[in-house]
Amino acid sequence: MAITRLDLIDRKILAELQADGRMTNVELAKRVGISAPPCLRRVRTLEEAGYIKGYHAEVDARELGFEVQVFAMVGLASQAEADLTAFENRCRAWPLVRECHMLNGEVDFILKCAAPDLSSFQRFLTGELLTTPNVASVKTSLVIRCAKDEPGVPFEVLEERLSTSA
Amino acid sequence: MAITRLDLIDRKILAELQADGRMTNVELAKRVGISAPPCLRRVRTLEEAGYIKGYHAEVDARELGFEVQVFAMVGLASQAEADLTAFENRCRAWPLVRECHMLNGEVDFILKCAAPDLSSFQRFLTGELLTTPNVASVKTSLVIRCAKDEPGVPFEVLEERLSTSA
DNA sequence: GCAGCACGCGCAATAATATTTCGCCTGGGC
DNA sequence: GCCCAGGCGAAATATTATTGCGCGTGCTGC
Numbered sequence: 001m002a003i004t005r006l007d008l009i010d011r012k013i014l015a016e017l018q019a020d021g022r023m024t025n026v027e028l029a030k031r032v033g034i035s036a037p038p039c040l041r042r043v044r045t046l047e048e049a050g051y052i053k054g055y056h057a058e059v060d061a062r063e064l065g066f067e068v069q070v071f072a073m074v075g076l077a078s079q080a081e082a083d084l085t086a087f088e089n090r091c092r093a094w095p096l097v098r099e100c101h102m103l104n105g106e107v108d109f110i111l112k113c114a115a116p117d118l119s120s121f122q123r124f125l126t127g128e129l130l131t132t133p134n135v136a137s138v139k140t141s142l143v144i145r146c147a148k149d150e151p152g153v154p155f156e157v158l159e160e161r162l163s164t165s166a
Numbered sequence: 167m168a169i170t171r172l173d174l175i176d177r178k179i180l181a182e183l184q185a186d187g188r189m190t191n192v193e194l195a196k197r198v199g200i201s202a203p204p205c206l207r208r209v210r211t212l213e214e215a216g217y218i219k220g221y222h223a224e225v226d227a228r229e230l231g232f233e234v235q236v237f238a239m240v241g242l243a244s245q246a247e248a249d250l251t252a253f254e255n256r257c258r259a260w261p262l263v264r265e266c267h268m269l270n271g272e273v274d275f276i277l278k279c280a281a282p283d284l285s286s287f288q289r290f291l292t293g294e295l296l297t298t299p300n301v302a303s304v305k306t307s308l309v310i311r312c313a314k315d316e317p318g319v320p321f322e323v324l325e326e327r328l329s330t331s332a
Numbered sequence: 333g334c335a336g337c338a339c340g341c342g343c344a345a346t347a348a349t350a351t352t353t354c355g356c357c358t359g360g361g362c
Numbered sequence: 363g364c365c366c367a368g369g370c371g372a373a374a375t376a377t378t379a380t381t382g383c384g385c386g387t388g389c390t391g392c
Binding site: 002003014017018019020021022052053054055056057058059060061063064065066069071088091092095096097099100101102103104105107109110114115116120139141142143144145146147148149150151152153154156157158161 | 216235257261275305
């Protein structure tokens with residue numbers, strides 16, 4: 001269990017950096033209750049160990065002209081491994097597709113897409129996604145509004161879990 | 167249109183910070199082709215104008231013990247505005263629910279959930295989500311694997327769009 | 333129980349970065 | 363053509379990151 005390698009301070013660091021990835025190291029150190037140098041060492045260690053995979057600015061999609069967000073449920077004709085990875089590689093090459101998850105159940109993949117407007121999404125849908133070999137069915141749902149969009153994981157749940165098992 | 171207020175350099179800054187939110191300002195300035203002080207001023211302006219809504223560390227959910235990710239399609243009995251917002255507020259209060267989007271079509275909401283294991287998700291499902299007033303139907307799909315998970319928006323599409331319209 | 337060792341902390345010093353100040357240039361309006 | 367607003371970059375300063383090092387603590391083996 002990888003999580004057991006991390007102590008409370010490490011987990012606090014991760015939680016803080018998930019909430020504000022540009023916090024200065026001195027501020028971070030203050031919040032987690034140690035001095036700056038060991039704090040920075042911990043951050044570097046977490047980065048190198050892969051607990052932190054990167055840092056990203058969260059941009060306002062609407063303000064930048066990406067008015068529509070769409071979930072696309074995709075069913076494939078063949079679920080052979082080679083066909084699955086072929087489809088995944090297609091998804092990786094499409095900029096409009098931001099996320100691609102393989103699911104259990106009746107639908108094989110769910111895609112989260114971002115597009116400037118409906119017509120450019122339609123163009124992608126009819127011109128790219130629907131013409132892709134092995135794609136059997138696509139059901140799209142437009143996002144009307146977004147009530148919650150939190151990145152990452154709920155550290156509260158993690159702490160609760162660790163405290164009750166202790 | 168808000169996007170027209172931004173020039174090429176601003177858009178480059180946003181793209182770079184989306185890809186690496188912890189890049190130093192000097193590195194950023196070098197990449198976008200201006201010197202550090204005006205670069206920092208632009209970043210601050212973008213932050214204050216809301217183009218940048220925040221910065222986040224991307225953490226490895228699996229390594230942190232969040233083994234399962236689930237999409238839940240939720241149908242409500244009533245779609246009156248008050249009932250919709252009531253459900254959204256519930257979602258905001260559930261840590262396991264990371265995203266909550268209202269959709270068009272047959273399903274009212276899609277939730278993206280993260281949980282340590284299947285049983286804790288089941289507990290949430292049966293003990294919280296399914297017992298919530300007005301929730302008429304829930305269909306869940308477990309994520310088998312994730313082929314792509316890019317944050318934010320595809321700036322390539324934006325640039326292409328701006329260049330062809332010019 | 334006790335010596336030794338490994339680990340992680342914090343202090344202090346140094347290097348790098350962020351931030352402010354200011355003068356210059358350019359481009360638009362009159 | 364002149365003036366003004368805005369944005370740039372050089373230099374100075376403040377803040378932050380980073381390294382080196384000595385100290386204390388807690389395990390290990392005896």
